[in-house]
Amino acid sequence: MKLDDFQSCIDACNACAMACDNCAASCLREEDVKMMARCIALDMDCSQVCRLAAGVMARASENAAAVCRLCAVLCRACAEECGKHQMDHCQQCAAACRRCAEECERMASASQ
Amino acid sequence: MKLDDFQSCIDACNACAMACDNCAASCLREEDVKMMARCIALDMDCSQVCRLAAGVMARASENAAAVCRLCAVLCRACAEECGKHQMDHCQQCAAACRRCAEECERMASASQ
Amino acid sequence: MKLDDFQSCIDACNACAMACDNCAASCLREEDVKMMARCIALDMDCSQVCRLAAGVMARASENAAAVCRLCAVLCRACAEECGKHQMDHCQQCAAACRRCAEECERMASASQ
Amino acid sequence: MKLDDFQSCIDACNACAMACDNCAASCLREEDVKMMARCIALDMDCSQVCRLAAGVMARASENAAAVCRLCAVLCRACAEECGKHQMDHCQQCAAACRRCAEECERMASASQ
Numbered sequence: 180m181k182l183d184d185f186q187s188c189i190d191a192c193n194a195c196a197m198a199c200d201n202c203a204a205s206c207l208r209e210e211d212v213k214m215m216a217r218c219i220a221l222d223m224d225c226s227q228v229c230r231l232a233a234g235v236m237a238r239a240s241e242n243a244a245a246v247c248r249l250c251a252v253l254c255r256a257c258a259e260e261c262g263k264h265q266m267d268h269c270q271q272c273a274a275a276c277r278r279c280a281e282e283c284e285r286m287a288s289a290s291q
Numbered sequence: 292m293k294l295d296d297f298q299s300c301i302d303a304c305n306a307c308a309m310a311c312d313n314c315a316a317s318c319l320r321e322e323d324v325k326m327m328a329r330c331i332a333l334d335m336d337c338s339q340v341c342r343l344a345a346g347v348m349a350r351a352s353e354n355a356a357a358v359c360r361l362c363a364v365l366c367r368a369c370a371e372e373c374g375k376h377q378m379d380h381c382q383q384c385a386a387a388c389r390r391c392a393e394e395c396e397r398m399a400s401a402s403q
Numbered sequence: 404m405k406l407d408d409f410q411s412c413i414d415a416c417n418a419c420a421m422a423c424d425n426c427a428a429s430c431l432r433e434e435d436v437k438m439m440a441r442c443i444a445l446d447m448d449c450s451q452v453c454r455l456a457a458g459v460m461a462r463a464s465e466n467a468a469a470v471c472r473l474c475a476v477l478c479r480a481c482a483e484e485c486g487k488h489q490m491d492h493c494q495q496c497a498a499a500c501r502r503c504a505e506e507c508e509r510m511a512s513a514s515q
Numbered sequence: 516m517k518l519d520d521f522q523s524c525i526d527a528c529n530a531c532a533m534a535c536d537n538c539a540a541s542c543l544r545e546e547d548v549k550m551m552a553r554c555i556a557l558d559m560d561c562s563q564v565c566r567l568a569a570g571v572m573a574r575a576s577e578n579a580a581a582v583c584r585l586c587a588v589l590c591r592a593c594a595e596e597c598g599k600h601q602m603d604h605c606q607q608c609a610a611a612c613r614r615c616a617e618e619c620e621r622m623a624s625a626s627q
Binding site: 332333335336339340343346347350352353354357358360361364365368 | 444445447448451452455458459462464465466469470472473476477480
């Protein structure tokens with residue numbers, strides 16, 4: 180694979196990482212932070228694995244498929260939790276996570 | 292510089308990253324999470340820059356001093372906030388941050 | 404500052420991280436890898452600090468200016484080295500690094 | 516699980532990340548860098564996933580087992596390549612990768 184083949188998945192990973200970081204920080208500014216604790220924890224994991232995935236794809240690494248497979252799993256978990264909350268930052272994060280999961284699942288399958 | 296010269300600073304960075312990640316997650320499990328919001332936010336930044344610093348030192352990078360200088364600044368900020376809270380995870384984190392700041396400041400000066 | 408204020412700098416950091424990772428991996432596939440050794444080493448540092456900066460900005464962290472200041476320094480160093488090599492991946496990386504440095508310098512000044 | 520349960524695996528991840536970063540940088544200083552290209556590429560991936568794993572475990576994240584499972588896979592791949600080269604940094608890296616893979620596999624199983 181070459182960089183062009185990875186581009187849409189890299190974009191989705193970067194968008195998801197940003198949405199997760201924004202959601203985590205915004206959750207910390209909510210009135211009831213306690214209710215958002217699991218959301219914040221999953222946001223942290225998800226943003227970090229998205230950045231790892233963006234990097235291995237940008238390097239066209241032989242590990243890209245394996246990392247994307249994990250990334251999809253963490254994105255699904257984060258999307259599910261964020262989707263429960265009605266704040267804009269949570270809903271936007273859930274959408275970005277779902278889109279990233281789809282891209283990563285596609286990438287993981289294509290690379291097999 | 293060689294890896295041996297960096298070892299005690301790398302160890303301090305790894306210990307600090309772990310203390311910050313543990314503190315962030317433990318703060319999220321506290322009864323009054325809202326009070327811990329700034330602590331959690333600074334923990335996130337600090338653990339990430341500590342891992343970056345550990346990596347550039349392990350690569351004996353020419354950028355090691357510059358990264359250590361930033362790491363020390365973020366460690367000082369985190370130590371100051373964590374030090375205000377009496378929970379064990381906060382006090383341990385504050386101590387790890389102070390120790391890491393000292394090591395990073397020493398490293399940044401030695402490399403000039 | 405809010406997320407919108409950071410957007411163009413985050414985009415530049417993501418683009419730079421991708422260009423650096425692509426450049427590092429492409430350098431490793433060149434015939435004369437030895438000539439590219441410093442380029443690869445600086446690419447590694449630069450991509451990692453760019454992802455750190457993207458994250459702290461996405462969290463609208465109080466540390467954003469300090470991290471952007473370091474990011475600009477590492478981008479300038481990487482741009483200078485990459486700019487010496489005529490391969491497309493190096494020239495594209497040098498351009499992405501310069502653009503990211505400008506955005507990060509602007510961000511660091513604006514936040515003071 | 517609590518932080519103490521993760522400690523030996525976190526230590527192995529930190530040691531492996533350091534060995535990989537040191538190996539990558541040392542490979543770049545070898546006379547025949549081209550022969551080391553795959554080793555360097557795998558070192559980069561491995562050090563990054565090790566630091567991600569150390570972080571999720573330090574946060575006692577519900578994603579810890581999944582991340583450790585991926586970490587073990589990347590460690591095995593890196594150990595196999597590094598093991599082919601006789602330089603000290605490669606042999607030390609291969610040993611650190613194998614030890615980290617064992618710890619991560621144990622962690623992934625224990626958490627199921």
